[in-house]
Amino acid sequence: MNQLPTGETIEKAVLLAGRAPSLHNSQPWHWTFDGRALRLFAVPERRLPAADTSGRQMLISCGIALNHLHAAMAAAGWRILVARFPDPNRRDHLANITFQPAKIVTDGDRARADAVLQRHTDRLPFAAPTGWPDFETVLRTTFDPADATLDVLRDDSRPALARASEMTASLRRYDSEYHAELQWWTGHTVADTGVPRQALISPEERQRVTVGRQFPTTTGAPRRGEITDDHSVILVLSTDGDTPDHLVRCGEVLSTVLLECTLAGFATCPLTHLTEVPRSRAVVRELTGHSRLLPQVLIRVGTAPESTQNGPATPRRPLAEILDMTESAEQVT
Numbered sequence: 521m522n523q524l525p526t527g528e529t530i531e532k533a534v535l536l537a538g539r540a541p542s543l544h545n546s547q548p549w550h551w552t553f554d555g556r557a558l559r560l561f562a563v564p565e566r567r568l569p570a571a572d573t574s575g576r577q578m579l580i581s582c583g584i585a586l587n588h589l590h591a592a593m594a595a596a597g598w599r600i601l602v603a604r605f606p607d608p609n610r611r612d613h614l615a616n617i618t619f620q621p622a623k624i625v626t627d628g629d630r631a632r633a634d635a636v637l638q639r640h641t642d643r644l645p646f647a648a649p650t651g652w653p654d655f656e657t658v659l660r661t662t663f664d665p666a667d668a669t670l671d672v673l674r675d676d677s678r679p680a681l682a683r684a685s686e687m688t689a690s691l692r693r694y695d696s697e698y699h700a701e702l703q704w705w706t707g708h709t710v711a712d713t714g715v716p717r718q719a720l721i722s723p724e725e726r727q728r729v730t731v732g733r734q735f736p737t738t739t740g741a742p743r744r745g746e747i748t749d750d751h752s753v754i755l756v757l758s759t760d761g762d763t764p765d766h767l768v769r770c771g772e773v774l775s776t777v778l779l780e781c782t783l784a785g786f787a788t789c790p791l792t793h794l795t796e797v798p799r800s801r802a803v804v805r806e807l808t809g810h811s812r813l814l815p816q817v818l819i820r821v822g823t824a825p826e827s828t829q830n831g832p833a834t835p836r837r838p839l840a841e842i843l844d845m846t847e848s849a850e851q852v853t
Contacts, residue, residue, distance in 0.1 A: 525598055525619050527845055530558060533592035534843045538836045539636050540588045540775065541790060542581035543568055544705035545713050547837050549585045552844040558617040560586055561610075568705070570698040577792055579764055580816060582614055583771020584778075588636050589617070591779065595633035597622050604765060614768055635782040640834065642787040643721050643735070644743055645728040645750040646822020649786050652753055662780050668773040668816070671756045671808040681754065681794070681818075682730035684803040688793050689734045707736050712835045719834060731820070733793040744825060752789075752822035756804060758813035770816045777819060787824035792817050 525533075530553045542548060548566035552559045560582060567578045586602070593600050603616040622629075649655070660670060673681070692698050706715040720738040721729070729750045757774055759766040774790065781788050795801045795815050804815040 523621065524556060525593070525596070527553065527555075529596050529598070531839060531843065533589055533596060535839050536592040536633065536636050537585045537589035538842055539639075540581060540585040541641055541778070542584070543572055543577045543792065544702075545715050545834055546581070546705065547713055547842070548578045549582045550842055550844075552846070554846045556618065559613065560615045560617065562612045562614055564612060568701055570695065570701040571796055574762070576762060576767055576816065579614070579767035580771040580774065583768035584775040586615060586768065587772040587775035591632045591636055593619065594622065594629040595625060597625050604768065611764065614764070631783055632779050635779045639778055639782040639788065641719070642789050642824055643719065643729065643732055644725055644824065645747045646752040646787055646820060646824055647747055648751040649753055649822050655784050659777065659780050663773045663776045667769040668757045668759055669810065669813055670773075670777070671758065671810070673754045673756060673807055677807045678731070678754070680803060680807060684794055684800040685731045688797045688800045691797055691799070703736060707738070712837045716834060731791065731794070731818070732789070733791065746825070750820070750822070752820035755819040755821060756808050756815050757817050757819070758805070758808060758810055758815045760813065762814055767816070774817055774819070781821050785823070786821050789820040790817055791820065794818055
């Protein structure tokens with residue numbers, strides 16, 4: 521086997537990594553490949569300044585893409601070595617990735633890469649995830665707890681979360697920049713970004729999901745009428761700090777959680793609006809019981825009826841916009 525992946529292998533992996541979820545499907549990442557090393561950059565121009573004032577979610581999204589790339593390369597027979605933040609003069613240069621041939625490609629490697637395409641953000645109400653205690657035990661073995669702390673919130677914390685979610689919406693009720701940004705990015709797609717109308721929910725459906733972000737609503741017959749209330753398990757990923765390294769690593773853990781849940785047949789919905797506003801973020805931190813940790817993202821996990829589990833694929837930017845290949849890369853065979 522060649523000691524370096526081909527340009528075609530890199531292209532396929534980057535394309536798969538581009539399926540990573542991001543705030544309002546903004547896709548704030550860019551890659552370059554010179555034939556030996558793949559480099560990941562954040563794209564500050566794609567940060568959403570009203571919702572993501574500090575750029576935390578931009579970096580978390582890039583971390584998700586990095587771990588999605590890991591899954592894609594493992595399925596292609598490669599292990600990756602990551603050098604994080606290699607250039608102190610470029611804050612947007614997040615990682616250099618080099619490669620080693622894998623001794624074997626397992627069925628688990630292939631399944632996790634397949635899960636990248638199967639996963640989607642589902643904003644509808646969920647039934648409770650079956651067999652959760654056993655799955656949680658396995659889930660906690662799939663990532664390094666030094667990268668992020670995973671908490672499963674007690675079911676009796678749901679009213680407090682619902683109040684915090686409503687408080688977040690109330691605090692932003694008159695924030696014209698936030699609402700203009702939200703309207704721009706949701707309900708349609710522009711240049712293969714944004715949240716399509718089909719991925720939104722109706723006012724009636726939103727009433728059954730009390731901890732979701734208040735997106736613009738859509739019309740149509742109510743879906744999942746048999747699920748009168750959301751019974752998802754709610755997870756929280758927290759970190760020791762808000763440094764870029766903390767945030768990228770948290771994104772990598774989030775990717776692992778989403779893909780493992782997908783492999784288990786669960787539906788998922790990441791939630792970040794509760795960590796965007798300091799007051800609601802403080803509520804989430806209190807619910808986790810960790811006074812020194814910083815909540816970064818919540819995830820609803822549950823079961824969706826098979827008839828509605830797979831929603832429309834959200835568009836993604838084409839490969840030519842997210843990957844630059846140098847001449848030396850094109851010569852690698």
